[in-house]
Amino acid sequence: MVAATSDRGGKQGSRKGPAAGTNRADTVGGELERRIARIEFAEGAVTRLRVPVPAPGADAGREILTDIDVLSLDVDLRLRVSRSSAECKSERGQAGEPKELVWLAGFRQLLNLDRVTLVRPTISSRGRELARRLKISTLDERTIAQRENANKWLPERFAHLDGPECTAAETRTDAQLKGLPTLTPELTQFLRGDALLAQPSALLSGVEMFGDAVVRQGALPEPAASVLAGHALFAIVLAGVQDAGTLDARTPGELRAAREQDLVDPTLFSLLDRADDLIRHVVTRVHRAYVDQGAEPLTVTAPSLRESIARPLPYLDDYVDFVERLRSNPTIARDLLQTTELACFEVLLGGDAWKSPAFGHLFTAEHKGLLLVALRCLTRVAGEQTASHLAGLHELKTFSGQVGVPDRSMAPRPPSATTAPAELPSEQLPIEGIE
Structure with missing residues (x-):
């Protein structure tokens, strides 16, 4: 995905950027962004770098x-999703510090974020005091180094944290999309960026629209087909986790009714209701006229346009089932966004970082089971043509369990020295409806 650049005016907007053609991931600022995202991922959040804001x-x-710069999604054990961003500045000194904090306060309100953080090599006492008043977190180099030391075993780059395989696939997808007119920029931008901030109804609607566009476009080239399908699956999981977090306050039936109402245009319902009223009125007048002329009264029931057109969405049964499975196993469900990120954008794209022991807890039989339920849901929402590009998830290998206490202070071994985990027997995945 093409990274956007900030235009905030003032001195920040006039700073000299990297030379033309320089990959942002390879700059000092890009490295700082990746370090923060890596810490966030190690602490349980799924993270993305350089997410455009339309x-x-x-x-x-x-x-x-x-x-x-860094967008993080945290999920707690009650499956409540919180979103946070980190603004990373690699320049030293206090120049621009108050302005950045005030800008972040407005940015949090604009995107309805739960937390925002200013990251700088140093934070002045004046800056810390202003950050406290604005309820903004701060991180300096010393704190970053401490947190990195506790998670050295995590790979430096993986998936959307500038993983080489993912970066190459996303870049190639950008080029391929120029020759796929049915997949509009608005639709693909939503799946690849805006979806991270979206609510369940918008996510389901976006994935359904993507599936329809894929059918109209026909066969998609690789890697665009796998990359976009991966984003669609991530959207399904994000929608399911968010809805699962609401099941303490409403029943699955109420959730289903809410999704039906959200996913069908309410103005259409209003028009259909008025049309039904008109038809009933006309039928009643005609019937009364016949009775006035001496005809025998008859009971006539006019068909309802609303009931004929507004039929239940065919995928809601599978979606609500997925949501209930998530809520019944929150310990695993809270990790599923991270598992989906690694499975779709590291494993299926040919990366090796996922084999690191640091990710062992994300590849258990239970994680694979829920991921396959999500894949089945994606098939119902977007269609087989979309979901088929993720068929490799059925062969996803799992860790059989972690032995002993891991040494998180050790840097990861090279991929060639990492042994792939053994696959567990399929009997450990008793999921109805999945082959």
């Missing part, structure tokens, strides 16, 4: 307002 209604060429 500017609705903007003129052509100015559709991107700015980008989120």
Whole structure:
């Protein structure tokens, strides 16, 4: 995915950026972003780097307002999702510090984020005091180094944390999308970025629209087909986790009714209700006229346009089943976004970082089981043509369990020295409806 650049005006906007053609991931700022994202991932969040923020209604060429340096999604044991961003500045000194904090306060409100963090090599006492007043977190180099030391065993790059295989696939997908007119920029941008901030109804609607577009477009080239399918599966999991977090306050039946109402245009229901009222009125008048002329009264029931058109969405049974499975196993479900990220954008794209012992807890039989339920749900929502590109998830290998106390302070071994985990027997995955 093409990274956007910030345009915030003032001195920050006039700073000299990297030379033309320089990959942002290879700059000092890009390295700082990756270090923060790596810490967040190690502490349980799924993270993405350089997520574009669209500017609705903007003129052509100015559709991107700015980008989120590091976007993190945390899930607790009650499956409540919280979103946070980190603004990373590699420049030393206090220049621009107050302005950055005030900007972050507005940025949090704009995107409805739960937490924002300013990351700088040093934070002045004035900056810390202002951050406290604005309820903004801060991180300096000393704190970053301490947290990194506790998680050295995590690979340096993987999946969307500048993993080489993922980066190459996303870059190639950018080029391929230019020749796929049915897959509009708005749709693909939603799946690859905006979906991270979206609510369940928008996620389900976006994935369904993507599936329809894939059918109209026909066969998609690789790696675009696998990359976009991976983003669609991630959207399904994110929607399911968010809805699972609400099942303490409502029943599955109420959830289903809410999704039906959200996913069907309410103005259509209003028009259909008015049309039904008109038909009943006309039928009643005609019937009364016959009775007035001496005909025998008859009971006539006019068919309902609303009931004929607004039929239940065919995938809701599978989706609600997926949500209930998530809520019944929150210890595993809270990790599923991380598992999906690694499975789709590291394992299936040919990376080796997922084999690290640091990720062993994300590849158990239970994680694989829930991931396959999500894949089945994706098949129902987006269609077989989309989901078929993720068929390799059925062959996903799992860790049989972690022995002893891991040494998190040791850097990971090279991929060639890492032994692939053994696959558990399929009998340990008793999931109805999945072959």
